[in-house]
Amino acid sequence: MSPKHDIEFALNGIRQRVTVPATMNTLEMLRDVLGLTGTKYGCGEGECGACTIQVDGVSMNSCLMFAVDCDGRELTTIEGLANDTRADALRASFVEHGAVQCGFCTPGMVMQADHLLHKHPEPDAETIKAGIEGNICRCTGYKKIVDAIACVGCTNK
Amino acid sequence: MTELERYVAPTTLAAAIDCLKDGEVTILAGGTDLTPQTRAGRMRIKRTLMNIRRIPELKGIALDGGAIRIGALTTITEIMDSALIAKHLPVLVETCRHFASDQIRNAGTLGGNLCNASPAGDTAIPLLVLGASVELASKPEDKIYRRSIPLSEFFVGPGQTRRSLCELLTAVTVPLPAPGHVARFHKFGTRVGLDISTVSIGIGGTLKDGALAAARVAFGAVAATPLRAAQTEAALEGQRLDAAAIARIAAVARDEVHPIDDVRATAWYRKELIHNMTKRMLENVAQA
Numbered sequence: 001m002s003p004k005h006d007i008e009f010a011l012n013g014i015r016q017r018v019t020v021p022a023t024m025n026t027l028e029m030l031r032d033v034l035g036l037t038g039t040k041y042g043c044g045e046g047e048c049g050a051c052t053i054q055v056d057g058v059s060m061n062s063c064l065m066f067a068v069d070c071d072g073r074e075l076t077t078i079e080g081l082a083n084d085t086r087a088d089a090l091r092a093s094f095v096e097h098g099a100v101q102c103g104f105c106t107p108g109m110v111m112q113a114d115h116l117l118h119k120h121p122e123p124d125a126e127t128i129k130a131g132i133e134g135n136i137c138r139c140t141g142y143k144k145i146v147d148a149i150a151c152v153g154c155t156n157k
Numbered sequence: 158m159t160e161l162e163r164y165v166a167p168t169t170l171a172a173a174i175d176c177l178k179d180g181e182v183t184i185l186a187g188g189t190d191l192t193p194q195t196r197a198g199r200m201r202i203k204r205t206l207m208n209i210r211r212i213p214e215l216k217g218i219a220l221d222g223g224a225i226r227i228g229a230l231t232t233i234t235e236i237m238d239s240a241l242i243a244k245h246l247p248v249l250v251e252t253c254r255h256f257a258s259d260q261i262r263n264a265g266t267l268g269g270n271l272c273n274a275s276p277a278g279d280t281a282i283p284l285l286v287l288g289a290s291v292e293l294a295s296k297p298e299d300k301i302y303r304r305s306i307p308l309s310e311f312f313v314g315p316g317q318t319r320r321s322l323c324e325l326l327t328a329v330t331v332p333l334p335a336p337g338h339v340a341r342f343h344k345f346g347t348r349v350g351l352d353i354s355t356v357s358i359g360i361g362g363t364l365k366d367g368a369l370a371a372a373r374v375a376f377g378a379v380a381a382t383p384l385r386a387a388q389t390e391a392a393l394e395g396q397r398l399d400a401a402a403i404a405r406i407a408a409v410a411r412d413e414v415h416p417i418d419d420v421r422a423t424a425w426y427r428k429e430l431i432h433n434m435t436k437r438m439l440e441n442v443a444q445a
């Protein structure tokens with residue numbers, strides 16, 4: 001049995017203390033320990049991006065991150081974007097462009113797009129495509145997603 | 158078989174190396190190799206899991222004398238975004254662009270990429286071409302002892318390096334390339350970044366009168382380790398890069414590699430890729 005460890009971190013701006021097994025990954029901690037199921041499990045090995053969250057302001061695959069490594073850091077999940085104006089525009093744009101079909105990839109896609117727009121406020125299509133390379137969508141064919149992100153970028157101009 | 162007993166996250170290099178003396182320690186950096194490998198059962202976490210991400214000394218990129226020193230914890234994104242690397246080692250930026258996805262580049266470290274020692278590891282290829290060395294630190298008694306070994310001697314086999322169990326990789330040093338140095342990296346895979354390279358090639362040297370001097374060639378995913386290609390380098394050295402010379406050198410490259418068949422490609426196909434990509438890259442260098 002893996003030893004347990006106490007960690008403390010900021011989750012969507014709120015301080016959290018949890019005890020996690022040393023080998024647990026951050027995705028399991030979010031979903032199974034903290035009950036935040038907005039972050040999705042797709043592949044568990046870094047291929048699909050459904051589990052994307054932001055850690056200290058950059059996007060990462062929560063399935064590839066040890067939960068113990070969250071100690072002392074700032075995490076933002078899709079639930080944390082609820083009160084964020086940049087994310088409001090992104091959400092509205094996804095809806096408007098039909099960039100959501102089954103919706104399974106959407107939380108990860110939005111987290112990654114939010115990070116992308118933070119780094120490149122006015123991205124061109126190539127930058128967007130490269131930025132979401134690690135996010136798989138089985139439904140939309142990507143074009144609507146790229147358009148949705150680009151449209152938010154335009155309003156940043 | 159020992160089981161994981163404790164997790165530690167030291168904040169100084171000295172404390173981390175002290176901990177390594179035990180010999181039964183699994184080092185955790187970004188975790189992008191460790192997580193999938195342990196999940197799949199390809200790798201077992203030892204008695205102590207040591208997270209090195211809280212050690213400031215392992216971070217940062219700096220110009221240090223005639224070399225650029227890149228801390229082991231530097232992420233692939235930080236390399237890509239570094240003005241210093243872009244200025245002096247542009248081939249490394251080019252390599253990082255084709256590395257995995259944004260999320261993985263934000264987490265994965267240079268030290269992890271080299272210590273993971275995959276035959277298809279991407280950063281090793283340009284670093285071999287640039288003549289990089291790795292710095293390893295240990296603490297046999299009460300002082301930190303550092304040794305440096307050329308990257309060309311670092312890899313032993315898949316997942317195996319010359320780092321001893323009580324050493325930590327602290328940094329990579331890259332000598333500043335001579336004026337007129339050109340270097341290229343090319344990776345072949347089907348899903349650009351996320352694919353493990355089917356083959357990868359690095360070529361570099363000082364371009365003068367249409368020929369490369371101090372030529373270096375490195376190949377990934379064609380052998381048990383990333384490797385320098387001595388015969389191809391010899392064929393390339395000082396040769397004016399006209400069509401006939403390029404054809405000759407590409408043929409030497411094809412004959413020099415002895416890849417295997419695996420799920421990503423057959424040995425025959427890999428040899429063809431090495432031939433065609435070497436040719437294309439040399440044509441590109443000739444126009445530089």
Ligand SMILES: Cc1cc2nc3c(=O)[nH]c(=O)nc-3n(C[C@H](O)[C@H](O)[C@H](O)COP(=O)(O)OP(=O)(O)OC[C@H]3O[C@@H](n4cnc5c(N)ncnc54)[C@H](O)[C@@H]3O)c2cc1C
Nearest residue numbers: 046186187188189190191257265266268269270272279326
């Ligand atoms: C979907 C996916 C795509 C990927 N694509 C690529 C790619 O395109 N190209 C590529 O090259 N790699 C790729 N990788 C592999 C991986 O992301 C890289 O190798 C990464 O750089 C590893 O760094 P890390 O910090 O995450 O290492 P970790 O997983 O933390 O560690 C890797 C290994 O190195 C050891 N280690 C780490 N740091 C040190 C140190 N300082 N001293 C001693 N030992 C150490 C660890 O004990 C472990 O054995 C991919 C991985 C995934 C999951």
Ligand code: FES
Nearest residue numbers: 042043044049063
């Ligand atoms: S679940 Fe993390 S990348 Fe697929």
Ligand code: FES
Nearest residue numbers: 101105137138139
């Ligand atoms: S909307 Fe269904 S996977 Fe993207």
